Amino acid sequence: MDTRDTFQVQFKGDAQTYFGIWIVNLMLSIVTLGIYSAWAKVRTKKYFAQNTTIDGRRFDYHATGKQILIGRVIVVAALILYSVLSAIPVVGIILALGFIGVGPYLINRSLKFNARMTSFSGLRFGFDGTFWHALKVFLLYPVLCLFTLYLAWPFVARAQQRYYVKNHRYGTAQFDFESGVGPFYKALVFAAFWAVGVVIAITAVFFGPALAAGQLFGEDSIWVTSDLMTVVPVLIIVIAVLPAGFIYRAYIRNAVYAAASVQGGHEFTSTVKPLALVGIAITNALAVMLSLGLMLPWTHVRMSRYLARNTYITVNGTLDAFVGAQEEEVSALGDAFTDFEGIDVDFAL
Amino acid sequence: MTSPSDFYGQTSSGEVTGHAYAAQSSTRVNARLVRDGAGVRLLADNGDVLYAGSPTSREHVSGGPILMRFGEDWTFDTDDVKGANLLLGPSSDSWLSNLEVWHPRLIAVLALCCLGVFAVWQWGLGLLVAVAIALTPAALVSSMDTGNMAAMDRLFADPTELSQTDQIMVRDVFENIKAHAPDAPYGDYTLLFRKADQIGPNAFALPGGTVVVTDALVEEFGDPDILAGILGHELAHVSERHSLHQLYRSLSIYVLVALVAGDVGPILEDVLLEGSALASLAYSREHEASADIIGVKTAFAAGYDPAALADFFEALSHDHGDGGPEWRSTHPSNADRIETIKKLAAEQ
Known part of the structure; x- marks a missing residue:
């Protein structure tokens, strides 16, 4: 068969249903002093996975609350031990070094767990990254990059994305990743342009008049006579730094989807518009703040819907032909670790 | 149904x-x-x-x-x-x-969330801290003292240059105070002298019972009554396990917030962490106030003038100012402390 069909990813979750799930999750997590949060996580991930479809076939998430809880208990115990022992200075340094060694291992475990617990069309994903490779892309390359003043960062970003994509499997079908470094430089340059441009504009608007009037320094300088010292940094973060981050992510996402493929000739396309993503992210943040958090479920659903709508898969033949293999069990230890460290390892969709 | x-x-x-x-x-x-x-x-x-x-x-x-x-x-x-x-x-x-299901009853669920946060804040944290302290082995707490002293000596503290007479005078006060202070929870109270000009006239206690007095403190405030008040205050921190309380409390908050972080999102997570950091300052001020009370009582029981500590804070305010608004500080304002100490001293 050499028919090629392109499917748009569909997300059919809605804010009302998710609000109910979210608030009940939160309530039960609070009254159980956080214990229920393991089941809450499972329920949320199931909701988003099950409502995401390609060609009418669902994703699903299969971890159990018990698995997640056991992982979290171990990580919390380790964390408490770590902070108490860190109070003893020499031990603290040894622990910090050990932490660096264990980090890549736990990140791999987390990627493996999340891949194994995610299915599409009834078949599970898999992840086979190795320790040394993870150590290289997450630790060694970023440190070496320092010596290039981060000018070589796009190479590091590409290496990380390649590691992430290439080591994933769908059943037994391997993902592949083929990309020049150009798109990664493009992402960095556009994001930097935005940030620098906005900083220049802010400076001109706020300090231009003062500069013209000679009030930038001295007795009656605007530093003394106004609140600029507090307003300007906030403005720079909100309209220069944060949007630049989303612009970067939009370009990277499009580049990674264009570069990725699955064995059998199936390809991906992402058509996220950087400025549209910035608009959604900023209005989402505003909605969360103005509603004291109550609009959070709405913002999640809205973002998922936008990303799904801009994601396509071109199937070479049929989605029916994938098969899986028996695999060993994976514990949720790494997953709990990345949860606590705030590392995002979700299967990017 | x-x-x-x-x-x-x-x-x-x-x-x-x-x-x-x-x-x-x-x-x-x-x-x-x-x-x-x-x-x-x-x-x-x-x-x-x-x-x-x-x-x-x-x-x-x-x-x-x-x-x-x-x-x-x-x-x-x-x-x-x-x-x-x-x-x-x-x-x-x-x-x-x-x-x-999307239904007005969700408002009740929301209310339960708010009530739950309040209850956790009011009682849940205290419970977690109490359990953690009960589980902490004494040897661990003592090794925190040794470790911290080693680090301090390497970084900013030098051997004392106080005269033998000064040292003996402070030691006498310390022994008297020790005899009237509440029992030490982890091993005996020990007094150490260090020359550490970076931190000025200062005294502090480590969780295992080590009390450090800087040379500058003895030189500037060599009055036994004042030293008695200060040492009483520091021993109270140890006997009440204040630093362990603060360590475990902030850890508990961090863990609880991290557990629901996926559900509250990054913005609310920051608000929660910042809010609890501010609230922890109030907790720390409470500890200082309680150490003042116990310290004054101990000093009085050991036969010293309990009001002398107030003179110390007056001198401190005079030399170093009162430093920022109270809600941003780990310690109560000097003015408040002076007033409380004077009142307590009058009651003794």
Whole structure:
């Protein structure tokens, strides 16, 4: 068969249903002093996975609350031990070094767990990254990059994305990743342009008049006579730094989807518009703040819907032909670790 | 709630359509779950029986499909949630799905959230801290003292340059205070002298019972009554386990917030962490105030003038100012402390 069909990813979750799930999750997590949060996580991930479809076939998430809880208990115990022992200075340094060694291992475990617990069309994903490779892309390359003043960062970003994509499997079908470094430089340059441009504009608007009037320094300088010292940094973060981050992510996402493929000739396309993503992210943040958090479920659903709508898969033949293999069990230890460290390892969709 | 026999016909017959997937395959099979005289079966569209019997497990998250597992070989999903429930009877966790429905009752759930946060803040944290302290071995606390002293000596503290007479005078005060202070929870109280000009006239206690006095403190405030007040205050920090309380409290908050972080999102997470950091300052001020009270009482019991500590804070205010608004500080304002100490001293 050499028919090629392109499917748009569909997300059919809605804010009302998710609000109910979210608030009940939160309530039960609070009254159980956080214990229920393991089941809450499972329920949320199931909701988003099950409502995401390609060609009418669902994703699903299969971890159990018990698995997640056991992982979290171990990580919390380790964390408490770590902070108490860190109070003893020499031990603290040894622990910090050990932490660096264990980090890549736990990140791999987390990627493996999340891949194994995610299915599409009834078949599970898999992840086979190795320790040394993870150590290289997450630790060694970023440190070496320092010596290039981060000018070589796009190479590091590409290496990380390649590691992430290439080591994933769908059943037994391997993902592949083929990309020049150009798109990664493009992402960095556009994001930097935005940030620098906005900083220049802010400076001109706020300090231009003062500069013209000679009030930038001295007795009656605007530093003394106004609140600029507090307003300007906030403005720079909100309209220069944060949007630049989303612009970067939009370009990277499009580049990674264009570069990725699955064995059998199936390809991906992402058509996220950087400025549209910035608009959604900023209005989402505003909605969360103005509603004291109550609009959070709405913002999640809205973002998922936008990303799904801009994601396509071109199937070479049929989605029916994938098969899986028996695999060993994976514990949720790494997953709990990345949860606590705030590392995002979700299967990017 | 409707009882199963009203609604969910164990007797009725019918079918729901959906998709079946064989184990280890992405192949989608159009299938239907049928219930009739012959019992429950999973049938492929072409009539093949995929599985005879009821599903071995079943799950449903609000807004999603019903997912069923049939032995090791087949899974089946259907969007016809109502139809499947009519066929199979209500599932055991349906109360959760019912609670999640968009309904005014969610306002009560929200209120329970707020109430819960308040209760955790008011009692839950105290409980966690108490459990953690009970589980902490004494040897660990003592090694915190040794470790911290070693680090301090390396970084900014030098051996004392105080005269023998000065040292003996402070030691006498220390022994007197020690005799009247509450018992030390982890090993005995020990006094150390260090020259550490970076931190000025200062004294502090480590959780295991080590009390450090800087040369500058003895040189500037060599009055035994003042030293008695200060040492009483520091020993109170040790006996009340204040630093362990603060360590475990901030850890508990961090863990609790991290547990719900996925649910509250990054913005609210920051608000929670910042808010609790501010509130922890109030907690720290409470500890200082309580150490003042115990310290004054100890100094008085040991035969010193309890009001002398107030003179110390007056001198401190005079030399170093009162430093920023109280809500941003780990210590109560000097003015407040002076007033409290004077009042306490008058009561003794």
